[in-house]
Amino acid sequence: MTAPVTGDAAGALDLDKLLAARLYAVRARPYLATALFALHPVASRRVPTMAVDRHWRCYASPLFVDRTPVEDLAGVWVHEVSHLLRDHHGRSDRYARGPGAFGPAERLRMNIAADCEINDDVFGDGLERPGGAVLPGDLGLGPGELMEDYLRQFRLGPVTEHLAWLDCGSGADGAERDWDLGPDGAHGLSAQERDAVRFRVAQGITGRPGTGSRQWRRWAEEAFHPPQPWRDLLGAALRSAASASGAGEDYTYGRPSRRSAAVPGAVLPALRRRPPRVTVVVDTSASVGDTELGSALLEIAAISRAVGGRRDLVGVISCDAAAGVVHPLCRAEGIPLTGGGGTDLRSGFARALAARPGPDVVVVLTDGQTPWPDRRPPCRTVVGLFPRPYPVAGWDEDDPDAVPDPPPAWARVVEIGTPSGGR
Amino acid sequence: MPSYPSATPAGTLPGSVPQLDVAGELLALLRDSTTEPRPDDQLEALTLAVAADLPVLLWGEPGIGKTAALTQLATALDLPLTTVIASVHEPSDFSGLPVIGDDPAEQGIPMAPPDWAVRLVRAGRGLLFLDELSTAPPAVQAALLRVVLERRIGALTLPPGVRVVAAANPRSSAADGWELSPPLANRFVHLQWTHDHDVVVRGLGGTWPRATPPRLDPAKLPGAVAFARRAVCGLLTARPALVHRLPGSETRRGGAWPSPRSWEATIALIAFATAAGSSREVLSQLVRGTVGDGAGLELLASMDRMDLPDPETLLADPEGAELPERGDLRQAALDGVVAAVRARPDRARWDAAWALLVHALRTGAPDLVVVPATTLAALRQDDWDVPAAVEQLAGAVALSRTADRAAARAAAGAGR
Numbered sequence: 001m002t003a004p005v006t007g008d009a010a011g012a013l014d015l016d017k018l019l020a021a022r023l024y025a026v027r028a029r030p031y032l033a034t035a036l037f038a039l040h041p042v043a044s045r046r047v048p049t050m051a052v053d054r055h056w057r058c059y060a061s062p063l064f065v066d067r068t069p070v071e072d073l074a075g076v077w078v079h080e081v082s083h084l085l086r087d088h089h090g091r092s093d094r095y096a097r098g099p100g101a102f103g104p105a106e107r108l109r110m111n112i113a114a115d116c117e118i119n120d121d122v123f124g125d126g127l128e129r130p131g132g133a134v135l136p137g138d139l140g141l142g143p144g145e146l147m148e149d150y151l152r153q154f155r156l157g158p159v160t161e162h163l164a165w166l167d168c169g170s171g172a173d174g175a176e177r178d179w180d181l182g183p184d185g186a187h188g189l190s191a192q193e194r195d196a197v198r199f200r201v202a203q204g205i206t207g208r209p210g211t212g213s214r215q216w217r218r219w220a221e222e223a224f225h226p227p228q229p230w231r232d233l234l235g236a237a238l239r240s241a242a243s244a245s246g247a248g249e250d251y252t253y254g255r256p257s258r259r260s261a262a263v264p265g266a267v268l269p270a271l272r273r274r275p276p277r278v279t280v281v282v283d284t285s286a287s288v289g290d291t292e293l294g295s296a297l298l299e300i301a302a303i304s305r306a307v308g309g310r311r312d313l314v315g316v317i318s319c320d321a322a323a324g325v326v327h328p329l330c331r332a333e334g335i336p337l338t339g340g341g342g343t344d345l346r347s348g349f350a351r352a353l354a355a356r357p358g359p360d361v362v363v364v365l366t367d368g369q370t371p372w373p374d375r376r377p378p379c380r381t382v383v384g385l386f387p388r389p390y391p392v393a394g395w396d397e398d399d400p401d402a403v404p405d406p407p408p409a410w411a412r413v414v415e416i417g418t419p420s421g422g423r
Numbered sequence: 424m425p426s427y428p429s430a431t432p433a434g435t436l437p438g439s440v441p442q443l444d445v446a447g448e449l450l451a452l453l454r455d456s457t458t459e460p461r462p463d464d465q466l467e468a469l470t471l472a473v474a475a476d477l478p479v480l481l482w483g484e485p486g487i488g489k490t491a492a493l494t495q496l497a498t499a500l501d502l503p504l505t506t507v508i509a510s511v512h513e514p515s516d517f518s519g520l521p522v523i524g525d526d527p528a529e530q531g532i533p534m535a536p537p538d539w540a541v542r543l544v545r546a547g548r549g550l551l552f553l554d555e556l557s558t559a560p561p562a563v564q565a566a567l568l569r570v571v572l573e574r575r576i577g578a579l580t581l582p583p584g585v586r587v588v589a590a591a592n593p594r595s596s597a598a599d600g601w602e603l604s605p606p607l608a609n610r611f612v613h614l615q616w617t618h619d620h621d622v623v624v625r626g627l628g629g630t631w632p633r634a635t636p637p638r639l640d641p642a643k644l645p646g647a648v649a650f651a652r653r654a655v656c657g658l659l660t661a662r663p664a665l666v667h668r669l670p671g672s673e674t675r676r677g678g679a680w681p682s683p684r685s686w687e688a689t690i691a692l693i694a695f696a697t698a699a700g701s702s703r704e705v706l707s708q709l710v711r712g713t714v715g716d717g718a719g720l721e722l723l724a725s726m727d728r729m730d731l732p733d734p735e736t737l738l739a740d741p742e743g744a745e746l747p748e749r750g751d752l753r754q755a756a757l758d759g760v761v762a763a764v765r766a767r768p769d770r771a772r773w774d775a776a777w778a779l780l781v782h783a784l785r786t787g788a789p790d791l792v793v794v795p796a797t798t799l800a801a802l803r804q805d806d807w808d809v810p811a812a813v814e815q816l817a818g819a820v821a822l823s824r825t826a827d828r829a830a831a832r833a834a835a836g837a838g839r
Contacts, residue, residue: 018820019790020825024791027826035749037791070829071836128833164512187748194709196727199720412676 021073052171055188283366319348461632483616499636519577548584651693
């Protein structure tokens, strides 16, 4: 830290100064008040600056508190509580696939990545950024990403050498420190209490529009419903659509059961497998990128094969304003995705449903900037939606405020391309 | 030319014990493990839900120890365990096999139940574990759900002494995605089954945990019911939107959600957990597994506030007041007291509140007192003198000034 050392720093922890800083932080960020007040301050000479553990204790070095101005300390409070609110220790453990799965160097890298996620958006607007706080830009990275994304983008090396002292404690990177008081120590919060505090904070942010930065709002929305990896979700939606009764494997009276011989006179149903027909309608309008389409299409082909759809039962239609013809997946690895203008998915639906025999499942890959059919189609529908934060392609210069219709309620919607790191 | 011992029987070396016996000895050594008592929140939650006679659905990856847990549960409740692997059965195994008599038109066709069901009914009590619900074909699942929810197998009805638990793999790892429709999901208590790394390592080392089952305390029963009803009704009065809320997004599909039915189950579970003296962790698993995370967390948060000391009690005896240790709860308690004074302001209550703030300052962090003190000061009426106790709040005032000065410095710095 850059602040000059003032006076004799060998004394006990200046708790009043530390708590005045907490008060400052609460005034600057009222929506974090519950979390800040729930932190239990502990003096520790072994901590380099300030650190948290996963039981919501905040360890502070008396020396550091003494020589740091109150306004900087307030920033550190918010920084440390952000580690806990954003579950950085849990996410680090998940990234490392278990506690203790990596050595100190990798944990330091997690700490740095977590700091980058926090520091680029919590400061400013009445809260000072403490000197020495690492920003993504310091490592040559772009702002606004998640810890997991940063972790993929940098290594320890000359750029991070000056950060080796950085230590936000086990609350930031999941590795136990020797100063940690452990789960049974004084004033720790239990898992349920931690969830309750995070919930109160999230509720405070979502309940009062206008509070909190965009990042905090996003955190609050996702705190208790982390976005699942879209591949799993799309797979589950597709599998369940394809294997639900009426499609795929089910009992039928069309052929006698193997147990019929045991029960003379009774007609028992037998298990029959009818592979589902899946038609994929691909939105090839200019607003959807090729890489997005490619990855989603591969995924669907793999999933539909896994649920027993033979390749000749999976068809693909590329659709912009007018739908193309149904291409069986077996004919070409690369399906000609023609188009590029505006979208009208209604023609794609019509084309898919006009095929004989009709599909059991229609999968639509789109960015949603399109009119949807008025009525529910007579088969299961899964929509893979490429998220668009702002309407770009559907933007109408005569009506700039026009927002495209959301996907209809009868379709199962999976957002594709949301971060898989999970908060 | 080498010679082979051809006279000895296969698998035995001359002059030694038969190999299978040695293998048996080795197996006995491997199976030799001890147990140690260890609190287990998952198992306690499961035991309470089963005791409350609510259908439980365990969600867990294959091989995570669900069956072992059920064995423990059966021992704890002293019930014989019947395990049925759903995926190897046909629907007629659960809805009953049609048996044709002499005159079907006259007598109808009875649906004969399988042998395990007959044994269960004859015993009158037992624990029925329906494993691998998610890998069974949809028609089998439909038949099974009738067993779980209506407790009927063919023409038989399971007696009240039989408890039913089902297990399923999470959607992401299920081989063929089966999921519960919202009406079915609403009837279950969903418990997430995970493994505890330490327990597994220690168990493989030879010592498995032995959970002590929760005991319901007969003396606590009426209080537990009153508490449970107060907790749920208090929340639903304040938040009517939570009474019924269908799951909207794909992520929440197949999980628990709030409805009058699941709230009723929640009341039962809170009452059971309270009567058993269970921890908040256990209650949290049960509540969130019944009405879902969102509504469950709101309920738990509002129960936290129910635990706060009553403002009137605090005002009646400010010197001897016991305030919560945790900072956020302590401030919530103090805010509650100030709100109580605001609601019915008079001189004595105002003075008592000041005395309480002084007491809070003496026993805890000073920054928590600042906001309540500011609000309380604003409630002063013209003919009320500032009480002497306020002098003792100087620490909090100094703290507040330090923060103010820092804010001014920061603002000046930003303006530079």
